[in-house]
Amino acid sequence: MIMKSNERFKPYISWMTVTVLIILLPIIIPSPYVMSMMVFVALYGVLAIGMGVLMGQAGLFSLTQPTWFGLGAYIAGILAVRGILTPWIGIIVGAASVGLISYVISAPVLRLQGHYLACATFGILIIAEIAFVQLGDITGGHSGLLDIPPLSIGGFVFRSDLHYYFLSWALCVGCLWFSYNVINSRVGRAIKSSRDSEVASKTLGVNIPKYRRQIFVLTSVMAALAGGIFCFYLRLIAPSSFSFALLVELMLMIVIGGIGSLWGLLLGSFVITWLSELIHLYLGKVFPIMTGEVDAIFFGTLVILVLIFMPRGLAGWVEQLFHLGKRGYGHFRR
Amino acid sequence: MLGGMLTWVFFGVGLAPAIILAIVSITIIGIILERLTIRPVRYPTEIIHMVITIAAAAAIRGIILVTCSFQTRLIEPFIATGPIHFLGASMAPQAVFVIGTLVIVTIALSLFFNRTLFGKALRATAINPNGARLVGIRIERLKIFCFGLAGGLGAIAGIVTAPITFTNYEIGIMLGLKGLVAAIVGEWSLTGTVLAGVALGLAEAFFAGFISPGWKDALALLIMIAFLVTRTISFSPRVRKE
Numbered sequence: 001m002i003m004k005s006n007e008r009f010k011p012y013i014s015w016m017t018v019t020v021l022i023i024l025l026p027i028i029i030p031s032p033y034v035m036s037m038m039v040f041v042a043l044y045g046v047l048a049i050g051m052g053v054l055m056g057q058a059g060l061f062s063l064t065q066p067t068w069f070g071l072g073a074y075i076a077g078i079l080a081v082r083g084i085l086t087p088w089i090g091i092i093v094g095a096a097s098v099g100l101i102s103y104v105i106s107a108p109v110l111r112l113q114g115h116y117l118a119c120a121t122f123g124i125l126i127i128a129e130i131a132f133v134q135l136g137d138i139t140g141g142h143s144g145l146l147d148i149p150p151l152s153i154g155g156f157v158f159r160s161d162l163h164y165y166f167l168s169w170a171l172c173v174g175c176l177w178f179s180y181n182v183i184n185s186r187v188g189r190a191i192k193s194s195r196d197s198e199v200a201s202k203t204l205g206v207n208i209p210k211y212r213r214q215i216f217v218l219t220s221v222m223a224a225l226a227g228g229i230f231c232f233y234l235r236l237i238a239p240s241s242f243s244f245a246l247l248v249e250l251m252l253m254i255v256i257g258g259i260g261s262l263w264g265l266l267l268g269s270f271v272i273t274w275l276s277e278l279i280h281l282y283l284g285k286v287f288p289i290m291t292g293e294v295d296a297i298f299f300g301t302l303v304i305l306v307l308i309f310m311p312r313g314l315a316g317w318v319e320q321l322f323h324l325g326k327r328g329y330g331h332f333r334r
Numbered sequence: 335m336l337g338g339m340l341t342w343v344f345f346g347v348g349l350a351p352a353i354i355l356a357i358v359s360i361t362i363i364g365i366i367l368e369r370l371t372i373r374p375v376r377y378p379t380e381i382i383h384m385v386i387t388i389a390a391a392a393a394i395r396g397i398i399l400v401t402c403s404f405q406t407r408l409i410e411p412f413i414a415t416g417p418i419h420f421l422g423a424s425m426a427p428q429a430v431f432v433i434g435t436l437v438i439v440t441i442a443l444s445l446f447f448n449r450t451l452f453g454k455a456l457r458a459t460a461i462n463p464n465g466a467r468l469v470g471i472r473i474e475r476l477k478i479f480c481f482g483l484a485g486g487l488g489a490i491a492g493i494v495t496a497p498i499t500f501t502n503y504e505i506g507i508m509l510g511l512k513g514l515v516a517a518i519v520g521e522w523s524l525t526g527t528v529l530a531g532v533a534l535g536l537a538e539a540f541f542a543g544f545i546s547p548g549w550k551d552a553l554a555l556l557i558m559i560a561f562l563v564t565r566t567i568s569f570s571p572r573v574r575k576e
Binding site: 055061108109111112114115116118119120122123124126127130131133134244248251252255294295296297299300301303304307308311 | 374375384395396400507511556558563
């Protein structure tokens, strides 16, 4: 459904367009504010891609993405603050240890199916949130981890939003490209077949637990890498950044973007990050208390509306528009 | 959460009418929610229903936060007497109400599910919706009824415990989660769930008292994960090989 059997479709054209757009954006709109927003778009985009691949391609309703994001951020941050390792190695160590943890966890947890998997992973999410707060000696508790040093290569220090813009988008496009290749590879086809019919793919000799575990670990490592960059960009992290609220936002990105398409997930991240910023800007005067919970009124309503009226998300909607343009009205109500 | 907060909102008309008003209005809210958000979905799957209900819960939380502010509200205990002494332990009089409500609701529900035709139809629908539809059960009506019933029961729980735990806009999520834990550990049967809930509450209280109060919410979730995972493991590999 994602890649149509259109002979003229050339993936590299859209990849090049996106890359050029990302490089040109700082020249077209050279404002630090836009740059900093786009950093968040990219980092949340990585999370949304991971969760979307798990839910849409593998059919695993896993809610742990914010946890891996937070763990990656905390491990990298703590190592850098304590001066144990340099930031770069900290990010890699964070991602590697998250990969290890998710590998260990995946063995029992991925045996669960459907909403039981969601329950268990939601439990992991809340436990991690409690742990970030309770391990106050290491993590800084509620007030969070402060004074994280910035990233640097040699003598070049990553200070401005622009530097992090390129870094985070490099990661984001890398993850997108990687996921695109994975889901169109042998592993990806196996994963998709196990989503559509577990029995059929098992009969054909697909080692479902192995592939599920691989995709689970891959997406968690992606999230941890994003977390590493997140902590060095903000230079302070608090447990509230990795909580239930982030999960709701991620779900929203996936629902709005459309679960079946990788581009849609990035689009979802873009729309939601900017939408939440606009809501804060313009509705802050109307409502005196403007917190994540108040956002939830809009976002919750939006999720429900989108699921009812646009079940395939923005990406599906755009696809339909293309169809409309190409083949006339007859195909609109497929 | 809604139960406690709405009772607080309606408190001007007196305690008993406020409670009844709160329960009725939450039942209606549950029914409206089903009608507006669950019914119109074109391709219903488990995941979509879960996402919708989570989103609706988040939205309701936000609305309560905006309209009733974030302060913790206090509801007076239903009877204003001193602590009751029972077998050497003292407990708040409100606790009697909580336990009494638990017993009454459990008995009423088990009678409803096992003795009435409507309750039996409901169980049949849960086991096999298509089969239930074939024998002439109106699933759509039952769904509405279930949402109303669940809303009403949640409201009762929220109201009865409100004088002990107090009430604010975010009290529901952890309670709801623990309800889910109890239901999973109790294997979705009525008595099992109630027993599991009581056991879970006791375990949590002991854990908070003797080990660490901060980690007590993690305990319930750990129990849930451990329970879910152990259910998937077959302990008799030899039998399977034969």
